[in-house]
Amino acid sequence: MTEPTSTTARAGRREWLGLAVIALACVLYVMDLTVLHLAVPELSADLQPSSAQMLWIIDIYGFMIAGSLITMGSLGDRIGRRRLLLIGAAAFGVTSVLAAFSTSPEMLIATRALLGLSGATLAPSTLSLIRSMFHDPRQRSTAIGIWITSFSAGAAVGPVLGGVVLEYFWWGAVFLLNVPVMVALLVLGPRLLPEYRDPNAGRADLPSAALSLAAMLALVYGLKRVAQDGATPTALVAALTGLGLGFVFVRRQRRLADPLIDLSLFRIPAFSAALATYGIGIFVVFGGFLFIPQYLQLVLGMTPLEAGLWTLPWALSFIVGSNVTPILARRIDPAWLMGGGLVLAALGFGVLLGIEAGSGLPLIVLGSIAFSLGMSPAFTLTNDLIIGSAPPERAGAAAGVSETAAEVGGALGIAVLGSIGVAVYRRGIDDDLPGTLSAGETEAAQGTLGGALEVSAGLPSAAGEALVTAAEAAFTTGLHLGALIAAISSLALAGFVLARGRVGVITEEPEPVDEPVACSD
Structure with a gap:
């Protein structure tokens, strides 16, 4: 990456404090994706939603985020990135209170949808503000590393903090965690965050x-x-x-x-190559990590809180890797840093191939640490390239496209590798199902490992143990295949990054450009 020039303005104390504020908002953005899962039993007893309503309660937040990111990123370029962030923060805080005191499944679904819509303002606004606040390439890389850290911290803290809150309060309290942070953002944002928008932007x-x-x-x-x-x-x-x-x-x-989206962005080689790397990397991580929480709970018998604690090494490794990457990128060519990291990630996924049914916790911890550290350079540097290679007035739109690629990559990874895992599980368990099972019990046992464990509880001791052994073995085989695909995909992505790096595409660094400022602080 190029050295900062003498004309590049360096960020000061105000910008770093502003980064801390928006990073905290991003922590909550991710927490809300997972924190509700632990509250499902209490929520079900209180509101008594149907199975379909429960799925929508859990899923609608992520759906609305995925569907609104492009619009919100482009809207921030038009009306002002700080203004959009503060509007979203106010809406997020108010809607969190409404969600906490929901009196029916329909009300909770609606408020979760509004939370997703307001939450979609956070990621593109914060990333594009980083582009505006940090012109120095080294400082911007560090800032983006901290920004990515906030997402990893949210993923790590969500299950743990949610479990602690639910020990002492009702299920709605998990939403009230959002309110103090959003109030702080509304108070400190106007003081610490500058306002930027495209002065020549048209109407949305x-x-x-x-x-x-x-x-x-x-x-x-x-x-x-x-x-x-x-x-x-x-x-x-x-x-x-x-x-x-x-x-x-x-x-x-x-x-x-x-x-709404300037398609000429995709004709910028660094932008398109970095976007593809980021999206595929998310596909690999989400798909490869899909089986681990289920294995910890269903095979090793951990509680949700215990399983959440054992995923902390994964999240903490992402935090370490994201913050070390900018330092390493000063000494190592970014393409080689990303390519080497992806090879390490492939080795981490390869470690998971050694897991056996009923054992393998040390391998899970070791493998997750390796692939988390290995993926960190790709995530940090591609976001830097995506936001840095776009014209300054299109930074919000670029950030929206980047986060949309992440959402689609994650959904695709879960769908593809999840479907493969289910197919492998069904094929592996078919020959070992007891002939005495009813049609409903057979369907439940074939559907998921959890279903097989429930069916086994109603069988005689020997038959139940045999079914559990067969189901765990079949699930572990699916985990192995998912890890193998993730490992191969990581190696292929490493080859892509190194090939693009040889022609300078993946290492382009834009010259410092004066940011269009349409508003005063």
């Missing part, structure tokens, strides 16, 4: 925003259904509908004089 195209939302909702919903139920007609129709609406969205952007 509402039909494009609607198409973006509908396309992403349908696609992510379809992929999630594939992961849970297999390639059912409903899942395939939803995914294909999402792709079709996405095609219409792209065609509309090409015709508009002032599109």
